[in-house]
Amino acid sequence: MSSPSGDSGGSGDPEGSGDPEGSGESDDSGSSGDVPSADEVVTAADVEAARERLEEVVHRTPLDGSTTFAERSGADAVGLKLENVQRTGSFKIRGAYNAMAQLSEAETETGVVAASAGNHAQGVALAGRLLDIDATIVVPEVTPAAKIDATRGYGAEVVVEGGDYERSYEHALELAEAENLTFVHPFDDERVIAGQGTVGLELVEQMPDVDTVLVSIGGGGLISGIATAVKADNPNVRVVGVQPEGAAHAKPSLERDEIHTLSEVDTVAEGIADARLLEKTFAAVRERVDDVVSVTDGDIAVATALLAERAKTVAEAAGAAPVAALLSGAVDVEGERVVAVVSGGNANLADHAELCRVGLERLGRSAELRLELAEWPTALGDVTDVVEREGAELDALERTRRTAADDLNRTPVRLGVAGSGPDHLRDVVAELEALDGVSVARHSLDRDV
Known part of the structure; x- marks a missing residue:
């Protein structure tokens, strides 16, 4: 059996690349002749049947309109499909439950097993509890204790x-x-794909005149299901997949009409840090997905920060990727009605805070400065006065380690400031440089972080 790359579209954690890491070069495996047709994998009827199974199980998640994101992207309207508020914090319960609800009596009695360090684990665990099926989840040693506890909290045995x-x-x-035991695959399973497709059924009902749907791609399960549902409702709706540049395997697969495998992946979006599609997801993606675009990790950081600030929603990096494509211009949505699927919100809070900080820095609304003060700590008062007078916010102020290049008669200080934009913060820097006894050794406003 082929090894999965991981959870598709926002798992919260990487689920392996399925291939050993290498030099960054890629190889190709599979061909169009080895792959079934999309209808042999999943149909609109399969998705409708999944909705019936899931009706009393999952939340019908909101489609939250965002005027801010519409204005920033040039779209006529933007809706955020908030699967981050789904049970277990992601869309994964949909596919896991739909697959496990169709097991035979014998399979139900013996139980299931899955491998996951992220949202697939919790989806299978909760489905097992709801269906009274014993679930065993195998996790790697690096899995945080909090995620192990959450999975056990749903009733699964964790190995x-x-x-x-x-x-x-x-x-x-x-x-x-x-x-x-029955192995529950995170994405390359027609029943899992059909369950994920119920997201698509909901969003076309919530925005019937949608023009473009943006969906993260990891292993491809989420976008395969959504594209099946959306295209059945209206074949003219454009479905666009989004991947981080460090895990961009789907676009080459579409261009070559064969599965393209990366030898390594490198992205902050761990939930979609996948090396390849597999046969079933490739079949659906190549027939039902119109395009795939890539975004940088910096784009994802900006989207994560703006989702928190403007949409008041916590998204894991993989779930923020479609919004990154929207805001970065990776996809042209001028004058269109757009839905971006925010597929998961199970972010480590410390990592989320750091990603938001980097996002604000890239927007020019936060900056880190290294100051050298002639008089310590007297000059600190002058520094804080400038920050306050200029209407900026003080994020951090601390004495930092001296380097060999520093003037021994001056004290190095790290200063974090936040403001309305890069011009505002440059004014703050200029005022600090004008102070007697204070020099700005460096700042991050002109640095590509």
């Missing part, structure tokens, strides 16, 4: 095995064979 997801995946398959 910690392996230094990375690849080994956890292999162990899950070994358990499946040894204990006659």
Whole structure:
């Protein structure tokens, strides 16, 4: 069996690349002749059937309109499909439950096993509890204790095995064979894909005149299901996949009409840090997805910050990727009605805060300065007075370690400031440089962070 790359469209954690890391070069595997047609994988009827199974199980998540994002992107209207407020914090419960609800009586009695360090784990665990099916989740040793506790909280048995997801995946398959358990794949399963497609059914009902739908791509399960539902409702709706530049395997796959595998991935969006599509998701993506675009990690940081500030929503990096495509201009949506699927919100709060900080820095609304003060700590008062007088906010102020290049008669200080934009903060820098006994050694306003 092929190894999965991970959860598609926002898992919260990487689920392995399925391929060993290498030099950054890629290889190709599979061909169009090896792949089934999209209708052989999943149909609109399958998605409708999944909705019936899920009707009393999942939330019908809101489609939140954003005037700010519409203005910034040039769109006529923007709706945010907030799967980050779904049960377990992501769309994953939809596919997991739909797959497990269709198990045979014998499969139900013996139980299921999955490998995951992220949202797929919690989706399978909750589905198991709701369906009274024993679920075993294999996680790598690096999985945070909080995520293990959350998965156990849904009633699953958690097995910690392996230094990375690849080994956890292999162990899950070994358990499946040894204990006659059913392996629940995170995305390359037609029942999982159909369950994820119920997101698409909801969004076209919430915005019937939608022109473009933006969806993250990891392993491809989410976009395969959504595209199936959306295209069945209106084949003229454009479905666009979004990937980080450091894990951009889907576009080459579409261009070459064969599965393209990356030898390594490198992105802050761990939930979509996948190396390839697999056969079933490739079949759906190549027939039903109109285009795939890439965004930088910096674009994702900006989107994460603005989602928190303007939409009041916490999104994990993978879930913010479609908004990154919208705001960065990676996809032209001028005058269109757009839905961006925010697929998950299970972000580590410290990581989320750091991503937001970087996003604000890239927007020129936050800056870090290194000052050298002739008189310590007397000059600190002058520094804080300038920041206050210029209407900026003081984020951080601390004495920092001296380097060999520093003047021994001056004290190095790290200063963090926030303001309305880069011009505002440059004015603050200019006023600080005008102070006696204060010099600005460097600042981040002109640095590509």
